[in-house]
Amino acid sequence: MKPASFDYVRCDTVDEALELVEQHGDEARVMAGGQSLMAMLNMRLVRPSIVVDIAELDDLRYVKENPGHVEIGATTTQAELEAWPKLKAQLPLIAAAIPHVGHFQTRHRGTVCGSLCHADPSSELPLCLATLGGEVVLRSRRRKRVVAADQFQLGLLSTAKRPDELMIAARYPAALAGFGYAFREISRRHGDFAIVALAAMVGGGKIRLGVGGVEDKPVVREWDKLDDSELPNALNDFAWDLGGSDDIHATARYRREMVRRLGRKVIEEARQCAS
Amino acid sequence: MRVMKQGERHRVRFTLNGEPVEGFAEPRMLLTDFIRHEIGATGTHVGCEHGICGACTIRVDGKAIRACLMLAVQADGKRIDTIEGLAAADGTLSPLQVAFHRNFALQCGYCTPGFLMTLADYLERHANPTEQDIRVALSGNLCRCTGYAEIVNAALEAAAEMSATHADAGAR
Numbered sequence: 001m002k003p004a005s006f007d008y009v010r011c012d013t014v015d016e017a018l019e020l021v022e023q024h025g026d027e028a029r030v031m032a033g034g035q036s037l038m039a040m041l042n043m044r045l046v047r048p049s050i051v052v053d054i055a056e057l058d059d060l061r062y063v064k065e066n067p068g069h070v071e072i073g074a075t076t077t078q079a080e081l082e083a084w085p086k087l088k089a090q091l092p093l094i095a096a097a098i099p100h101v102g103h104f105q106t107r108h109r110g111t112v113c114g115s116l117c118h119a120d121p122s123s124e125l126p127l128c129l130a131t132l133g134g135e136v137v138l139r140s141r142r143r144k145r146v147v148a149a150d151q152f153q154l155g156l157l158s159t160a161k162r163p164d165e166l167m168i169a170a171r172y173p174a175a176l177a178g179f180g181y182a183f184r185e186i187s188r189r190h191g192d193f194a195i196v197a198l199a200a201m202v203g204g205g206k207i208r209l210g211v212g213g214v215e216d217k218p219v220v221r222e223w224d225k226l227d228d229s230e231l232p233n234a235l236n237d238f239a240w241d242l243g244g245s246d247d248i249h250a251t252a253r254y255r256r257e258m259v260r261r262l263g264r265k266v267i268e269e270a271r272q273c274a275s
Numbered sequence: 276m277r278v279m280k281q282g283e284r285h286r287v288r289f290t291l292n293g294e295p296v297e298g299f300a301e302p303r304m305l306l307t308d309f310i311r312h313e314i315g316a317t318g319t320h321v322g323c324e325h326g327i328c329g330a331c332t333i334r335v336d337g338k339a340i341r342a343c344l345m346l347a348v349q350a351d352g353k354r355i356d357t358i359e360g361l362a363a364a365d366g367t368l369s370p371l372q373v374a375f376h377r378n379f380a381l382q383c384g385y386c387t388p389g390f391l392m393t394l395a396d397y398l399e400r401h402a403n404p405t406e407q408d409i410r411v412a413l414s415g416n417l418c419r420c421t422g423y424a425e426i427v428n429a430a431l432e433a434a435a436e437m438s439a440t441h442a443d444a445g446a447r
Contacts, residue, residue: 005281008302008348016276038344039325042305049281051302053349079338103415105393106326108338109345190414 003041007050011057017166018141020052025163028052032075035102035110036118055109060168065090069134069171078107078115078125090174092273093132093199096183097124103191113167116152119159122194122213124185126153129172130218131199131210137169138162146171156216179203180274184266185213186258188249195250196258200270207231209263214244214255235263279348289353291316292360300347307331309347310357318358318388322417329416332389333357339396358388361395370440371395371433378429382420390416394430402438406431 006029011017021028029048031037032055040046054060060073063084070090072081078101081087081094088095101107101115101124115125116136129136129149136152138145138161152160161167175181185197197212208222221238239256246252279285284299291314298313307321310333322330324343331342334356362368368376371394381387390413397412398404404412409430410423418426 002305002308003303005301005303007281008279008346010277010279010348012276034346034349035326035341035344038346041303042325042343051346055349099411103329104397104412105329105332105339105341105415106344108335108340190411 004044004047006041006048008053009050010053010055014054014057014059014139014166014168015141017052017054017057018139018164020050021166022141022164024050024052028163030054030117030166032111032114033077033109034114035106036114036120054166065174066171069173071137072112072170072172074111074113074166074168076112078102078110078112079104081112082107091172092175093128093181093183093201094125094172096181097128097185097197097199100124100183100185100187100191100194100197113170116170117159117161117167119153119155119157119217120193121156121216121218122197124183124194124197124212127197127199127210127212127218128183129170130220131201131208132173133220134170134172136167137171138165139168140164140166144168150220153217176203178274180270180272182266182269182273184262184269186262196255196262198259198262198266200263200266202267202270203274207267209235209238209267211238211242211259211263214242214259231264231267232260235260238263285348287313287347287351289350289355291355292357298347302346302348304347305343306333306345306347306350307342309350310342310355313347316357316359320385320388322386322389327417328386328389329393330386330389332392332416334392334396337396337399339393356392356395358391361391369395370436371398371429374429374433374436375426378425378432380421380425380429386416386418386420390418390426394433398430398434398437402434402441404431404434409434 027049030052057075060075062073064071082098135148180202182200185194187194194213199210201208205225210220212218239259244252244255279302287300288297300309311317320330322328326341326344333342
């Protein structure tokens with residue numbers, strides 16, 4: 001297999017990359033780790049005329065603690081985030097989810113922001129961003145804007161990032177005191193795309209559950225002051241409200257069942273972490 | 276900024292198993308194809324070519340990666356290690372290779388370079404892995420012959436041997 005021909009530019013500065021995406025628009029594809037894009041190029045699912053490589057932009061390789069959130073720069077690999085010493089304390093949900101992101105070999109090159117930009121419906125990192133209510137930082141030559149997770153991911157491989165924009169960072173809300181977080185997923189083999197992925201956040205009388213792999217993007221529901229006895233019904237309603245469909249991996253019915261059963265487990269786990 | 280035009284071949288230089296090498300690649304050339312066809316090191320195998328099977332696993336700056344998910348031009352200036360560099364210069368096999376041999380951890384051998392390069396990286400950074408750790412570490416490499424049991428056994432044996440060697444070195 002061989003990608004169709006493209007021009008390749010290795011950028012040395014963010015400004016160079018911004019200039020190129022503005023100039024080439026839809027014809028350009030930005031590559032950071034390339035762990036989704038390379039496969040799509042190889043299969044010719046995408047045929048950009050130019051690949052803008054930002055992998056060597058060390059300015060964007062950082063994990064930074066800001067008030068209330070952790071900011072992850074665009075060229076930070078998943079492996080670098082996984083190795084961040086404060087991950088478990090600051091982002092316990094990511095700590096639980098990240099071993100499920102591909103395999104350790106792909107995490108060595110794959111970036112956090114690249115995964116968000118690729119916007120696969122069953123990806124773990126977009127699900128975590130949606131569940132925690134995080135945001136992404138987009139920049140073009142003209143402006144910089146911050147977009148909330150639910151406004152950013154629009155559907156299957158589709159985001160609000162405009163062709164002249166570059167995602168320069170993702171902001172994951174830091175763990176709150178007294179809250180618990182848990183993550184689970186079902187896949188045929190470790191590292192495969194999730195058939196159903198679930199992320200839970202419990203605390204302050206609230207339960208929040210994010211579901212990936214069922215709809216064309218992560219779906220998050222929050223319940224306030226939900227009695228334990230009401231939880232099965234609430235999960236059942238949620239499962240039916242999700243527009244799951246049958247595919248080669250699982251039936252819609254199986255997916256609903258996972259939301260009910262695994263949903264309950266993951267909420268229970270998050271609750272235990274909180275106490 | 277380095278611009279490389281399509282349809283033209285661009286010089287790529289890197290260190291392969293400690294030796295400087297160079298060749299020419301179009302931007303779209305995959306690192307797997309470059310290593311095999313331009314350099315002529317055919318130990319790195321090509322399986323699925325979209326990052327699933329792990330047969331093309333090599334090490335770039337010490338880290339195990341998929342060579343089919345990287346462009347040759349991105350390897351410029353890097354330190355690359357492939358299966359050809361695993362045994363000593365005189366042909367003495369590494370403990371990991373010996374463990375594979377002893378445990379019958381290969382049949383057709385097609386996936387073996389990928390498994391070995393994956394484990395070479397993993398075992399260097401994880402001293403006392405459990406069987407489950409090994410199975411997770413190897414989840415990104417497919418083998419259709421062995422059923423994996425022998426490969427896992429070989430990896431555990433090699434890990435034990437390598438940590439014993441480290442302990443010896445520390446005691447001295």
